[in-house]
């Protein structure tokens with residue numbers, strides 16, 4: 001018999017953050033991972049193709065769950081009639097790219113999968129430092145959800161419920177880039193852009209945060225557009 005494998009569920013969007021988390025779960029923490037992605041009615045499904053590639057890269061099983069939050073609308077990411085902002089984020093304002101209840105729904109499904117397969121942990125890529133002001137990316141949100149998870153599952157009542165683990169929660173985006181490179185995340189495969197298309201737009205909030213971090217970490221060549229090009233077109237922030 002082989003030794004028992006430690007199992008974990010990793011919510012994987014295909015972006016830089018969740019891909020780094022999959023690297024942490026597999027390579028640093030030694031878990032056998034089930035990567036979980038959602039076809040939730042987002043503007044584009046480039047990220048799902050990228051998620052599949054990242055899961056393969058780290059030897060994780062990959063599942064895509066269909067849950068059409070787009071039928072509710074209410075977000076620039078799920079409703080084509082709401083524009084994705086491209087001129088930077090305002091402090092203290094939750095941007096229109098917030099998807100109503102998205103993390104709450106996704107983690108609930110992750111919790112179900114984790115209990116079904118006996119996973120010890122659910123890894124999440126949420127980050128409370130360089131983020132866009134989303135309410136479901138905060139430490140107090142995570143704590144409350146852990147409390148719910150412990151109450152809500154048979155495994156939790158038996159004392160071996162899945163732990164919600166968010167290794168990037170207090171990391172800066174530059175720290176995340178450095179961790180990604182150390183863990184061998186194929187950064188060029190990850191897709192963080194809110195928009196679809198064949199190339200990242202370079203001007204949505206997600207691209208801006210990512211590109212700035214890549215540049216500050218000394219890897220401008222990995223940014224969605226070279227810094228000089230962005231400066232020339234007045235798009236740096």
Ligand SMILES: [Zn+2]
Pocket residue numbers: 192193194195200201202203204205206207208
């Ligand atoms: Zn973008």
